[in-house]
Structures are given as structure tokens and as C-alpha cells.
Amino acid sequence: MPILSWSRFLAFACLMDMPDCLWMEPSDTELIAATLKGDAASFEVLVKRYQPRIFATARRYARREDEVEDIVQEIFIKAFRKLASYRMEAPFEHWFMRLAVRTCYDFLRSHQRNRETAFTDMTVNETDWLDQFVAEPSTSRENAAAARELVKKILNQLSPSARLIITLLEIEERSVKEIAALTGWSVPLVKVRAFRARAEMRKCLERIIRAKYL
Amino acid sequence: MNIVELQKKLLSVARANSPSDGVPYAFEKRIMARIASEQLMDVWALWGRLLWRAAAPCVGIMLVMGVWAVASLDLNGPSQPLASDLEETVLAPLASLEDSW
Numbered sequence: 001m002p003i004l005s006w007s008r009f010l011a012f013a014c015l016m017d018m019p020d021c022l023w024m025e026p027s028d029t030e031l032i033a034a035t036l037k038g039d040a041a042s043f044e045v046l047v048k049r050y051q052p053r054i055f056a057t058a059r060r061y062a063r064r065e066d067e068v069e070d071i072v073q074e075i076f077i078k079a080f081r082k083l084a085s086y087r088m089e090a091p092f093e094h095w096f097m098r099l100a101v102r103t104c105y106d107f108l109r110s111h112q113r114n115r116e117t118a119f120t121d122m123t124v125n126e127t128d129w130l131d132q133f134v135a136e137p138s139t140s141r142e143n144a145a146a147a148r149e150l151v152k153k154i155l156n157q158l159s160p161s162a163r164l165i166i167t168l169l170e171i172e173e174r175s176v177k178e179i180a181a182l183t184g185w186s187v188p189l190v191k192v193r194a195f196r197a198r199a200e201m202r203k204c205l206e207r208i209i210r211a212k213y214l
Numbered sequence: 215m216n217i218v219e220l221q222k223k224l225l226s227v228a229r230a231n232s233p234s235d236g237v238p239y240a241f242e243k244r245i246m247a248r249i250a251s252e253q254l255m256d257v258w259a260l261w262g263r264l265l266w267r268a269a270a271p272c273v274g275i276m277l278v279m280g281v282w283a284v285a286s287l288d289l290n291g292p293s294q295p296l297a298s299d300l301e302e303t304v305l306a307p308l309a310s311l312e313d314s315w
Contacts, residue, residue, distance in 0.1 A: 044242050052236075053235060069238065073245060073248065077252070137219055148231050166225075170229075171229055201221055202221055
């Protein structure tokens, strides 16, 4: 008896112009089960479902778009290879995001040598934004492109663990427990690394200010 | 300048500007093509894995045979020195030739 896979069913439903109420989108678990049975096309549905989120995550850690694409590709391929190890006890999203964050961390560690160490390439706009902040901190705009670029450059100067912690804790505003689950680090280790990361970022800012104003 | 204030400001800038979640056109096709090519490569990976698995039993058999060979040598007792054995073997045809004269 031929087995109708989810991907084929969806294609059939689209072809027949079936109303949305007649069929529901397959759950992650159903798609994973179908993939594990050998229906690779079901995995494509999973890729489509999660790729916007994974792209947004990868863009927090890599600046160049080709690097972002490489990270995302690696995350999905790792997920495909390790899919059998997902035990379906927790939501797939948790398992998958853990894998994504760890892959991004591996990327940061492997590109540690390439990270910017000197702050010589500040643009005129960035300098202006900083001058404005020094003159009157409350009036400096948060949505300024110069400020966004400045943040990226500062994050790029941090060590991999500091950058990961600052991103997860301060920018994405996740809890320490969540970070511990995502990174596989213990809660005390996350707290220690968060403390060190904030100090590292302050040192980096001090260096910039010293170079510019003193 | 207040560094802590600057740090807070920059972090709030980062929070206010979350990265885009845009996906390049047909990116999922690229992933699936890569996975398909990896599955083809897997035939070789499977063969390699089988070879690695076969290595352990082979080493085991080699050891058993080695032990068996050593043990069988001991059972026969001390034999003649290797040099005289070799000489006898090499000169055996000559000996038979002498007999025929």
C-alpha cells in the first residue's frame, strides 16, 4: 500500500485548491517521523518553517551574508544528521535552537582570529553619533544606522563566549536558565561568563573612548 | 564619559534593531540538494564504517593465530637451528642427485 507522505499530501492539496479548513499543517513531530522513515521531502517543509528564524539568529553572529548562509546551511545539515537523536520529549524548537546556538558559537570560535582587534575604521557617522552621545546622551537616537554599525563593531571585538552571552542575555533578553539550556553551560557558569562579558565590553568601550578623546 | 551609560545605550540600540529574517530565494532547495549529495556520499561512509568494524575481528584473529603458532612451536620442543634447516632444504635436490649417480 503506497504511503502518502506529508510533503506529497501538501502538494496534492495545493494542486486541488483545497480550502484551508479541510487540512491542517503537519506538526513538527509528524514531519520528523516521516523524515526518519526516509521521506527527505518532509524535511524540506521543516526547513521552510524554521529558516527565517535561523537566518535571524545567524545574522546576530556573522556580519557577511555569505557567512550567514554557511551557518544556516550547517545548522540544517547537522539537524538532518542528528534527527534520530531527537527524543520527542521536549518541543522540536528547543532542540533545534540549541543546535543552532551551538553552531553559531562554534562559528565564532573558529573565526576568533579574524575578529577586529583595532578600532581604526570608525566612519564619520559613527564618530558623529558618539560625539552626540558625549555631548547629550539622552538625545542620541537608537535607530541611527551609525549606532547600529557601532554596536556590530564592538560585538565583533568581544571574545566568542562574551559575544554569545551579551547577545543572548542583553540583546535577546533571555533568562540565565534559558541560556544554560541553549548553550549546555551550567547556571553558575553562565552567571560568571555574563559578569566577565559585561566587563569585557566595558573595557572595549573604554579603549575606544581613550583612543578618541584622550 | 559615563561608560556604563554608553554600554546601556548601545545595548538598547542592538535590542531595538533586531536582524532581518529574510531568506534568500529557494534556499531550502540548496539545503535539500546538499543533503541529497551527502546521502550519495554515505555509501562510501557505510563502506568505510564496515571496514573499521571488520578491523577489530581481524586483529583478534591475527592475535589468536599468533598465539597458536607460538604455542605449537613450544609443543614440538627445540628444533634444529634455522641455518641447518635452510641448508638441508636447499641441498636436498643435490643429495638426491648424488644418490642417483
